Amino acid sequence: MTLRHCPVPFLMSLAEQIGRPAGNAMRAAKKNLAIWATSGGYFQPDAVVIGERDMNHPARPLPIFAVLLALVFCFGSQARAQIVAIGASNVAGRGVSSSDAWPAQLEVMLAAKGRNVHVTNAGINGDTNAGMLARLDSAVPEGTRIVLLDRFGGGWNARRLGRGDQNAELAAIEAKLRSRHIRVIPMWWNAVLRNYVQPDHIHFTPEGHRVVAAHMLPAVVGAVR
16 A cells, blocks of 8 residues: 655644654654655555654653544545646636536536546646647646547647647657556547537537446446446
8 A cells, every 4th residue: 555645744643633742753754754745645554653752751642533634634645636727728628617517517427326536627728739738747746547539629729729739749649648648538529519618619418428428437436347
């Protein structure tokens, strides 16, 4: 079992709150920070350093609720980063509320199927494939299992800006995700979506986003175990 991005300040604060001497807590936190930095951001539970006992300031037993709180805090961000939708404005949900954008609607549909996962919306209005590639590591954090990839919007924006179709950048995005063992599921596109666009004839209406989410649901359900 591995903890990813388990925050050192939180561990230090926890050590202080449960009665360990401040000096020992600080020394332990610094050792843990060194472990975290040299291991690429990973904590192995058996490597975490706890503050030493001090005969003048004996440590109190660690309350069970503190252990549970630490585990929830450290694992929670991973659990909520299982699925990331990345793309341009028809992922971001331009012209509609965030709850109407298809990633949010898909999350609701997944919950109705008993799949309690969070779908992070990493869409950006006007983004290109080159832009998505540049921000891929920050937009798709460690712990992500599935990426829902907009293969159309980034290339469309690149051509509109005179930057070519950026197919090479799109291929690089997919290759990088697969090298991280992340499953890539393409965003559903179909000519029928022309019937569900806003007056600009580009961006989907809430109903259009619902259609996208509904068509993506079976593939995502199958990928979430």
